[in-house]
Amino acid sequence: MKQSVSVEIAGQTLSIRSDEGPEYVQELADYVDAHLRELSGGRRTYSVQRMALLVAMQIADELFREKDLRARYRARVEARLESLERVLDEHETQLSTLEG
Template sequence: MKQTVEVEIAGQRLSIKSDEGPQYVQQLADYVDEQLRQLVPGGRGSFDLRRVALLVAIQLADELFREKDLHRQFRARVGAKLDALEVTLREHERRLEDL
């Protein structure tokens, strides 16, 4: 069931409806807010929030793509090891049958 969670990002209050719990949504909001703060340390000077938000979106997309690539590489390594284990198992089964 969707819940409405109130969060604040870059000084902007947002109401977010989510199937996830409030703590999870708050973690996401805190993470995005931290990314914004890193691009505009201390909020000094004037900045275009939309422009900074787009830069954060690019950074988050980069993180996502890198994690997906690592996941793909991991799955490939695990798959290769599983294939090797299956070959070894078949060899051992054949040897046992020959006994």
């Protein structure tokens, strides 16, 4: 069930409706707010809108890098599984010839 959670990002209070708990929504808001603060370096030289777009690009970059890392890891795991399956098949074949 969706519930409304109030969070503050870049000094602006937002009401977020989410199926997730308030702690999770607050954690997301803190993450975005930390990115904004880090990017701005405490200066108010850029508009919040511009900063939000830059933060969105940073977070998208993180997401894409994690997806790529996961895909490469998954490919390594699949290759190892295929290798193990081949070895097991060979072993079963050898066992059946010894029994036969």
